[in-house]
Amino acid sequence: MTLREIVTKLNATVYLGEERLDEEVTHAFASDLMSDVLTLKETPMLITGLCNVQTIRTCDMATLDIVVFVRNKKPTDDMIELAEDNDMVLVGTSYSMFKTCGLLFDAGVEPLY
Amino acid sequence: MHQEYTVVEGDFVNAGTASSSVKKTLKQLGVNPQIIKRVVVALYEAEVNAIAHAYGGKVLVDIEADKINMVVADKGPGIPDIAQAMQEGYSTARPEVRDMGFGAGMGLPNMQKNVDKLNVTSEVGVGTTVEMEVMFN
Ligand SMILES: Nc1ncnc2c1ncn2[C@@H]1O[C@H](COP(=O)(O)OP(=O)(O)O)[C@@H](O)[C@H]1O
Ligand SMILES: [Mg+2]
Numbered sequence: 334m335t336l337r338e339i340v341t342k343l344n345a346t347v348y349l350g351e352e353r354l355d356e357e358v359t360h361a362f363a364s365d366l367m368s369d370v371l372t373l374k375e376t377p378m379l380i381t382g383l384c385n386v387q388t389i390r391t392c393d394m395a396t397l398d399i400v401v402f403v404r405n406k407k408p409t410d411d412m413i414e415l416a417e418d419n420d421m422v423l424v425g426t427s428y429s430m431f432k433t434c435g436l437l438f439d440a441g442v443e444p445l446y
Numbered sequence: 447m448h449q450e451y452t453v454v455e456g457d458f459v460n461a462g463t464a465s466s467s468v469k470k471t472l473k474q475l476g477v478n479p480q481i482i483k484r485v486v487v488a489l490y491e492a493e494v495n496a497i498a499h500a501y502g503g504k505v506l507v508d509i510e511a512d513k514i515n516m517v518v519a520d521k522g523p524g525i526p527d528i529a530q531a532m533q534e535g536y537s538t539a540r541p542e543v544r545d546m547g548f549g550a551g552m553g554l555p556n557m558q559k560n561v562d563k564l565n566v567t568s569e570v571g572v573g574t575t576v577e578m579e580v581m582f583n
Contacts, residue, residue, distance in 0.1 A: 367547030371487045371556055383547045387494075390462035391547065393469070394486045396479070411459070 334358055334440055336399065336422060339378075342436055343401065343426040348408050350399075350422030358399065361442045363434050367391040375445055380433055384408060389415045398422065403430045447471070447509040453493055453520070455502035458546050464505040465490040468516075471509065477582055484560040485514055485580045491553040492518040492576045498543040499523070500574060513562075516578045524570040532558065532566070 337354040340347060347354070360377035364370055370379060370391050378399040381388060384406035392400060393415075400416075402408065402425040408416070416423055426433055438444070449471070451464035465486045472482045489505070496503045500522025508515040525531045532554045539549025558564050563579040 365547060366550050366552075368491070368550050368552035368556060370547075371491065372552070372559075385546060386459050387461065387546045387548070390466065390490065394462065394465055394483070394490045396483055 334437075334442055336424075338440075339401070339437065339442075340424055342440060343424070343428055343433060345401065345424040345426040348423040348425060349413055349416055350420070350424075353399075353420075353422050356399075356422075359443060360445055361401075361434075361437055362445055363430060370397070371395055373397075373445065377445055378442075380430065380437075382406060382430055384412070386412055386415065388412070389419075389421070392416075392421065393419050400424070401426060401433060403428060403433050449507040449509075451505040451507075453496045453502045453505060453518070455497065455500070457497060457502070458542075461494050461497050461546075462490050464493055464507070468507055468514075472514070475509070481580060481582055485516070488557040488560040488564075488578055488580070489516050489518070491556045492516070492578070494543075494546075494548050495553055495574075495576070496520040496522070498539060498546075498548060503573065512583065513579055513581045516580075517575060518578075519573065519575040521573045524572055525566070525568040525574055526570050528566050528568060 358378045362377040363380040365383045380401045399422045469486045500520035503520030506517040534555045535551040537551035543549040561578040565577040568574040
């Protein structure tokens with residue numbers, strides 16, 4: 334699935350990385366726990382309800398570069414600036430974590446485990 | 447190459463600045479990306495701990511041709527039982543720390559999994575020192 338299709342499916346707002354929307358996303362991981370994200374060897378798209386600078390830092394360390402924020406969480410300017418340095422994509426949806434995961438799973442985005 | 451960073455008590459916004467900077471340096475040196483990830487994940491967890499559980503401290507980084515050595519030394523309450531602290535799931539984190547996405551008791555185990563050598567020393571009422579080494583090949 335392309336990021337553009339994901340954005341449409343989630344009725345999402347793109348905060349950063351508009352130019353990368355034609356990229357394919359094959360895998361996703363959903364967590365609000367950054368220590369858990371830091372255990373990943375793979376680099377899936379992250380779906381999270383945690384919206385602070387540590388979300389972006391964690392992605393930097395774990396080399397993840399696509400984040401979907403659920404439940405209307407909007408990244409701050411500081412977060413966007415930091416994310417820009419790492420060429421990340423940040424999008425946000427009003428849907429819950431459960432609905433977001435359900436829709437994307439149903440559309441063929443795969444889990445890691 | 448020697449680098450030093452200061453970690454400030456309670457400064458969650460800047461948790462990870464040292465790790466970020468080390469990541470850039472290792473990238474420039476052409477270190478294998480998978481090894482860089484192990485280094486910075488471990489250092490980041492240690493940085494977060496110095497902010498979350500102690501009153502800040504220092505990060506000392508030494509990069510040699512074949513390895514990196516990292517020391518995170520804090521002033522803080524110390525760890526009374528290091529073996530217990532190393533156990534996955536053990537955490538005394540405040541709600542504030544959990545709000546930052548940490549505090550599930552996975553930090554020290556994450557460090558252990560990612561580095562070649564880990565040495566934690568601590569004195570109650572004084573502080574904690576975490577030493578880590580990762581080989582580049
Ligand atoms: N630098 C430190 N100073 C004091 N206590 C610490 C320090 N690092 C870890 N600890 C103790 O060890 C526990 C486990 O640490 P960790 O595995 O990183 O998990 P977490 O940070 O999620 O609690 C902490 O909750 C705390 O009680
Ligand atoms: Mg920790």
